[in-house]
Amino acid sequence: MAEMKNLAKQTAIYGVSSIMGKFLNWCLVPLYTYVLTNSAEYGIVTNLYAWTALLLVILTYGMETGFFRFANKDQENAGDVYSSVLCCVGSTSTLFALLGVAFSPAIADLLGYSKHPEFISMLCVIVAMDAFGCIPFAYLRFQNRPIRFAILKLAMILVNIAANIFFLVICPKIQASHPEWISWFYDESYGVGYVFISNLISTVFVTCMLLPQILKAKLKIDSSLLKQILKYSFPLLILGVAGIMNQSLDKIIFPYLIPDREVADAQLGIYGACFKIAMVMMMFTQAFRYAYEPFIFAQNKGGDKKNEYADAMKFFIIFSFLIFLGMIFYLDILKHLIRSDYWEGLRVVPIILISYLFQGIFFNLSLWYKLTDKTQYGAYFSIIGLIITLLVNVLFVPKYGYMASAAASLCCFFVITVISYCFGQKYYPINYDFKSILIYALVTALFFAIHTFSPAEGALRYVQDTILLLLFLALIIKRDLPLKALPVVGKYFR
Numbered sequence: 001m002a003e004m005k006n007l008a009k010q011t012a013i014y015g016v017s018s019i020m021g022k023f024l025n026w027c028l029v030p031l032y033t034y035v036l037t038n039s040a041e042y043g044i045v046t047n048l049y050a051w052t053a054l055l056l057v058i059l060t061y062g063m064e065t066g067f068f069r070f071a072n073k074d075q076e077n078a079g080d081v082y083s084s085v086l087c088c089v090g091s092t093s094t095l096f097a098l099l100g101v102a103f104s105p106a107i108a109d110l111l112g113y114s115k116h117p118e119f120i121s122m123l124c125v126i127v128a129m130d131a132f133g134c135i136p137f138a139y140l141r142f143q144n145r146p147i148r149f150a151i152l153k154l155a156m157i158l159v160n161i162a163a164n165i166f167f168l169v170i171c172p173k174i175q176a177s178h179p180e181w182i183s184w185f186y187d188e189s190y191g192v193g194y195v196f197i198s199n200l201i202s203t204v205f206v207t208c209m210l211l212p213q214i215l216k217a218k219l220k221i222d223s224s225l226l227k228q229i230l231k232y233s234f235p236l237l238i239l240g241v242a243g244i245m246n247q248s249l250d251k252i253i254f255p256y257l258i259p260d261r262e263v264a265d266a267q268l269g270i271y272g273a274c275f276k277i278a279m280v281m282m283m284f285t286q287a288f289r290y291a292y293e294p295f296i297f298a299q300n301k302g303g304d305k306k307n308e309y310a311d312a313m314k315f316f317i318i319f320s321f322l323i324f325l326g327m328i329f330y331l332d333i334l335k336h337l338i339r340s341d342y343w344e345g346l347r348v349v350p351i352i353l354i355s356y357l358f359q360g361i362f363f364n365l366s367l368w369y370k371l372t373d374k375t376q377y378g379a380y381f382s383i384i385g386l387i388i389t390l391l392v393n394v395l396f397v398p399k400y401g402y403m404a405s406a407a408a409s410l411c412c413f414f415v416i417t418v419i420s421y422c423f424g425q426k427y428y429p430i431n432y433d434f435k436s437i438l439i440y441a442l443v444t445a446l447f448f449a450i451h452t453f454s455p456a457e458g459a460l461r462y463v464q465d466t467i468l469l470l471l472f473l474a475l476i477i478k479r480d481l482p483l484k485a486l487p488v489v490g491k492y493f494r
Contacts, residue, residue, distance in 0.1 A: 019283055020154060021153055021154055021157050022279070022282075022283055023283060024154070024157045024158070024161060025157060025160075026276060026279055026283075027161070028160075028161060028164060029273060029276040029277075029337065029338065030337045030338060031164060031165070031168060031169070032045065032168075032195070032273075033273050033337075033338040033339045033342055034338075034339050035168045035169065036168075036191060036192055037191055038266065038269070038341075039265075039266045039267075039269030039270050039273070039341060039342060040262055040265035040266040040269055041191055041192040041265075041269065042192075042269035042272060042273055043255075043264070043265035043266060043267070043268035043269030043270075043272065044113070044119075044192055044265060044269075045192060045195055045269075045272070046251050046268050046269060046271070046272030047111075047251055047252065047254070047255055047265070047268055048111075048113075048119065048123055048196075050248040050249075050251035050252045051111075051123070051248075051252060052123055052126065052127045052130075053244055053247070053248050054241070054244055054245065054248055054252065055096075055127045055131075056127050056130055056131055056134075057237070057240040057241055057243075057244045058237070058241060059089070059092060059093055059096060059127060059128065059131035060089065060131050060134050060240075061089075061092075061233060061234070061236075061237040062232075062233030062234060062235070062236030062237045062240060063085050063088065063089050063134075063135065063229065063230075063233050064134050064135065064138045065233065065236050066085065066229040066230070066232050066233035066236070067081060067082065067085045067135060067138050067139075067142070067229070068138065068141075068142065069229075069232055070225070070228065070229055070232070071142050072142075077225075078142065079216075079217075079218070080218075080222050080225060081225065081229070082135070082139055082142075082216070082217055083217040083218040083219075083220060083221070083222075084220075084221045084222045084225050084226045084229065085135055085226075085229060086132075086135045086136070086139075086214070086217045087217065087219065087220070087221045088221060088226055088230075089131060089132055089134070089135050090132050090135075092131075093128040093129070093131045093132040094128065094132075096124065096127075096128050096131075097124050097125050097128035097129075099124075100120065100121065100123075100124025100125070100128070101121045101124055101125065104117040104118070104120040104121040104124065105117040107120045108120045112255055112261055116193065118193070119193065119196055122196045122197065122199075122200050123196060125200065125203075126196070126199055126200055126203045129203045129204070129207050130203060132207070133203075133206060133207055133210055136210040136213035136214050137149060137152070137153075137210070139213050139216075140152075140213060152206055152209055152210065153206075155205070155206065155209065156202050156203070156205065156206035157202070159201065159202040159205045159206075160198050160199055160201070160202035163197070163198035163201045163202060164194070164195065164198045166198075167186070167194035167197065167198060168194055168195075171186045171188075172188060174186075175188050235376075235379065238379055239378055239379040239382060242379060242382035242383045242385070242386050243382045245386050245389070246382060246385045246386055246389055246409075246412055246413075247409075249386065249389050249390060249393065250389065250393050250397075250405035250408055250409065251268065251271075251272065251405075253390075253393060253394070254267070254268045254271070254393070254397060254402070254405060255268060257393065257394065257397040257398050258397065258398060258401070259398075267401050267402050268402070269342070270342050270344060270345035270402065271345055271348065271401075271402035271405060271406070273338045273342045273345065274338070274342065274345035274346055274348050274349055274352070275348070275352055275406075277327075277331075277334055277335075277337060277338065277346075277349055278327070278348075278349050278352035278353050278356065280323060280327060281320065281323050281324070281327070281352075281353050281356035281357065281360075282356050282359075284319070284320065284323055284360075285320075285356055285359060285360040285363070306429075306430045306431065307431075309364075309367060309430055310430050310431060310432045310433055311433075312364065313361070313364045313365075313430075313432055313433075314432070314433045314436055314437060314480070315480070315481075316360055316361070316364055317357070317361065317437055317440065317441075318436075318440055318476055318480065320356075320357045320360060321357075321440050321441070321443075321444040321472070322469075322472060322473070322476070323353075324350075324353045324354070324357065324444065324448075325444060325447055325448070325468070325469055325472055326469060327349070327353060328349070328350060328353070328448060328451060329451055329462075329465035329466070329468065329469055330462075330465070331346060331349060345402060347403070348402060348403060348406040350448075351403075351406040351407060351409075351410050352406055352409065352410075354410055355406070355409040355410040355412075355413055358410070358413035358414050358417045359413045361417050362381075362413055362416055362417045362420055365417065365420040365421055365424050366378060366420065367428075368420075368423070368424035368427055368428035368430070369420075369423075369424070369427070369428075371428060372427050372428055374427060377420075377423060381416040381419060381420055382416070384415065384416055384419065385412040385413065385415065385416040386412075388408070388411050388412045388415055388416075389408045389409065389411075389412045392404060392407060392408035392411055392412075393405055393408045396408075436479065436480065439479075440475070443472065443475060444472075447468045447471075447472065450464075450468060451464075451465055451468065
């Protein structure tokens with residue numbers, strides 16, 4: 001029981017810090033859309049950060065998980081495992097950074113940023129340092145130090161936000177009144193470049209803060225041990241690359257699918273900003289994952305808990321529908337988070353929200369191959385999804401623009417969700433409550449249709465949508481979650 005309480009405590013700390021961090025980063029979206037000159041500049045941010053997400057997975061090549069596996073397997077030699085992994089990842093990250101800086105002009109030409117090769121240099125250094133930093137962060141988790149882990153993660157994000165505000169908001173105001181104060185380092189025309197400078201500052205900051213953990217490593221590699229770790233970690237690289245590509249591929253290849261690069265960057269900026277609005281659903285999915293994965297493995301120790309897994313799926317879907325309706329009903333308010341010239345892309349939000357819903361269902365279904373040790377199926381499904389994402393984008397983006405990218409994401413996660421369910425029922429059958437799920441899906445579709453086709457406008461429309469949302473909540477309380485069942489406050493409804 002004590003171990004489970006400790007697990008729950010650490011899960012809460014890691015989960016809250018992660019969600020808070022994503023929320024704080026999400027808060028930068030309004031800043032960028034209002035401050036950057038046009039959507040094309042935000043398109044550059046969207047494209048290059050999609051590349052960094054992919055490169056980060058490649059540069060860590062599963063070694064974070066490999067460290068946990070071998071450090072826990074032989075705790076007496078955990079220091080050797082840590083040193084070997086840190087030195088290995090540090091070496092490859094340093095090599096990548098040096099090559100990236102050296103060949104930044106050529107890479108910038110290839111990616112369409114020939115005027116700013118320094119963007120590539122900065123991002124190569126950032127992603128190399130982030131990849132290296134993953135291992136000291138993993139070491140903190142291994143040492144059961146979630147508070148320091150959370151503080152450093154949040155401090156990094158806060159430094160990034162502070163630097164962005166300084167360069168994009170404060171400096172232009174100083175430039176207008178006292179340009180001589182900042183002329184030695186600030187160039188108003190540099191614009192989007194300060195986004196990357198801010199990121200570089202925050203990355204250097206957190207790397208310095210990790211020095212106590214970094215210096216605990218010995219400057220040596222146990223070659224025999226490292227071979228075992230690499231053999232274990234390499235398949236995770238394949239799975240990781242396929243997984244991140246399902247989320248980032250559309251933003252990586254988008255500029256190459258539309259002939260006019262300026263138009264492509266502008267459309268990608270609009271798509272990226274509206275995609276971020278829908279990330280509230282992703283934050284809910286992420287929070288659920290932090291709580292759910294420890295839950296399924298803990299429950300599995302007590303025998304057959306398939307009813308609990310089925311309930312978890314049902315409640316995840318129910319509350320996802322609630323978030324979907326809430327965001328759609330009040331999208332006219334949420335849209336003010338971004339500048340008005342981005343609003344044309346708001347039509348992708350419902351598609352992206354449903355895509356995140358299926359992404360969460362797919363994660364829920366993944367328990368069958370995790371509990372039956374058939375994790376190779378996760379890689380198969382991710383690769384299938386990657387192929388679908390690539391084909392839909394290549395075939396339809398030239399004609400339909402970012403709408404095709406949103407549809408590609410939805411198609412990807414819908415198909416691999418269906419496939420995973422079919423295989424799961426073969427190897428680990430669970431009797432999901434499809435009757436309840438179907439009822440909530442139909443009610444959601446009905447309320448969405450009422451909202452979409454209703455002639456109500458202004459305040460009357462908000463009253464109508466609020467009533468619909470309250471009716472949905474009443475349905476949840478009536479059918480599946482009576483108020484008396486709630487923790488803490490439930491006693492007042494008995």
